[in-house]
Each structure stands twice: as structure tokens, then as C-alpha cells.
Amino acid sequence: MRYLILSDIHGNWEALQAVLAHARSKYDRILCCGDLVGYGADPDAVTEWVRDNVASIVRGNHDKAAAGLEDLEWFNPVAKQSALWTQAAMKPENIAYLRDLTKGPEQVNGFQILHGSPLDEDEYVVTERDVEQLAPYLDSEVSFFGHTHLQGGFQCHRNGVVAFGGVDDDAQDRAVELETDVSYLINPGSVGQPRDGDWRAAYAVYQPETRLVTLYRAEYDVASAQKKILKAGLPELLAARLEAGV
Numbered sequence: 001m002r003y004l005i006l007s008d009i010h011g012n013w014e015a016l017q018a019v020l021a022h023a024r025s026k027y028d029r030i031l032c033c034g035d036l037v038g039y040g041a042d043p044d045a046v047t048e049w050v051r052d053n054v055a056s057i058v059r060g061n062h063d064k065a066a067a068g069l070e071d072l073e074w075f076n077p078v079a080k081q082s083a084l085w086t087q088a089a090m091k092p093e094n095i096a097y098l099r100d101l102t103k104g105p106e107q108v109n110g111f112q113i114l115h116g117s118p119l120d121e122d123e124y125v126v127t128e129r130d131v132e133q134l135a136p137y138l139d140s141e142v143s144f145f146g147h148t149h150l151q152g153g154f155q156c157h158r159n160g161v162v163a164f165g166g167v168d169d170d171a172q173d174r175a176v177e178l179e180t181d182v183s184y185l186i187n188p189g190s191v192g193q194p195r196d197g198d199w200r201a202a203y204a205v206y207q208p209e210t211r212l213v214t215l216y217r218a219e220y221d222v223a224s225a226q227k228k229i230l231k232a233g234l235p236e237l238l239a240a241r242l243e244a245g246v
């Protein structure tokens with residue numbers, strides 16, 4: 001079984017379509033680490049596609065926000081404005097789908113998917129130190145997470161944690177061969193709003209049988225996604241950041 005791992009699509013239909021075209025014939029089943037909506041202009045289209053195509057999913061903080069399950073007071077002004085726009089724009093049945101999404105971690109065939117950290121779905125896992133504190137609580141040898149929009153991950157050895165990065169700017173993929181006696185926390189990166197300085201849509205494919213994770217980047221039609229954001233009246237910053245990947 002080959003799993004396509006998606007995270008942080010954020011209503012970016014163009015990025016999602018580019019990922020699906022780029023990943024064609026590389027996977028059998030689709031998983032999602034949350035944040036289907038927020039920031040982007042196509043929350044309904046993305047949510048409907050996820051409803052029809054994703055086998056396992058956990059919710060993200062922006063899914064909770066759109067569904068009215070999150071207090072928006074701690075969101076920054078741009079995120080809050082986009083959450084309110086998303087709530088107003090989406091069809092009731094898609095909002096209901098977001099409201100019913102489950103909190104991670106979710107077990108899948110010997111590994112797990114989650115949004116923030118194994119202990120807190122809203123926590124940002126960024127540094128090796130963050131992971132050192134989480135290592136005792138990792139229930140699975142392999143965990144996929146999102147939330148930070150940073151592609152890459154962490155190897156948890158008995159003696160410490162080692163971080164690894166995502167795909168290089170001049171490449172389209174990076175293979176990560178999983179070692180034995182090591183736990184992994186792996187972020188496929190964000191499909192719809194990368195923040196690691198690479199504007200290309202990010203995703204991963206995992207083959208448990210061969211113990212291989214491949215990280216990918218796919219170019220997409222950023223200009224169309226930006227035009228839709230501006231036409232929707234969403235903050236200009238949300239359009240501008242897409243082409244910089246920040």
C-alpha cells in the first residue's frame with residue numbers, strides 16, 4: 001500500500017490539483033493531516049474533494065475555526081479575517097463535515113497521522129528540542145504531522161533527535177529511507193501555503209512495506225490562486241505570501 005500524505009491544503013484548489021497530477025500513479029490511498037480550509041479562496045471545492053477521496057483524516061485548527069469550534073481571539077488579524085470569510089463562504093454541509101472531523105492522532109496501518117503534536121493538536125513542532133520532549137509519547141514508530149507548513153522531519157534516536165529538511169530548491173523529491181530502532185515525525189509540508197521559503201506545493205508518499213518516505217514539491221498555478229484570493233476580498237497578504245512560500 002502506498003499512501004499519499006497531504007496536509008494544510010488551506011483552500012488552495014490550484015495547488016491541490018497540481019499535487020494530484022504530480023503524484024499520479026504514485027499512490028493507492030490518500031491521508032490528510034488537517035487544515036483543509038482557511039487562507040485560500042476555494043474552501044468548498046477542497047472540502048468536497050476531501051470528502052470524496054481521502055481515506056483517513058484528522059482536523060486542523062483552521063477546520064475547527066471554520067466550524068465555529070475555535071475561539072478566534074488568539075488568531076492573528078489576518079487569520080481571523082480569513083476564518084470569518086471562510087465561515088460565511090462555505091456551504092452548510094461542508095461546515096458540518098469540518099465540525100465532525102476527529103482530533104488526532106489517528107492510527108493507520110501501523111503508523112499515525114496528526115495535526116500539531118501527538119499531545120496537542122494545536123502545538124507547533126518546529127525544533128529538535130520540541131521533539132525531545134515529545135519522544136516518550138510517540139505511540140507509533142512513524143507519525144506524520146502538519147501545522148507548521150515546513151516540509152521535513154525528525155529522527156528520534158535513543159540518544160537524541162536529529163532534524164532533516166525537505167526537498168532542495170533545485171530538486172523535485174527527496175527520499176527518506178526509514179532506519180530500524182528509530183522513531184520518525186515527518187511533515188509532508190503544506191499543499192496550499194508553504195512557509196519554508198519554497199513556493200511549490202508540498203506532499204509526501206509513504207510505502208510502509210519498503211520503509212520509504214518520499215517528499216515531493218510540485219509547481220502550481222500560483223497566479224490563479226492569488227487572483228481568486230484578491231477577488232474574494234481576502235487580505236492581500238494571503239495572495240502575496242504564496243509566491244514567496246512564507
Ligand SMILES: [Fe+2]
Nearest residue numbers: 008035060147
Ligand atoms: Fe495550517
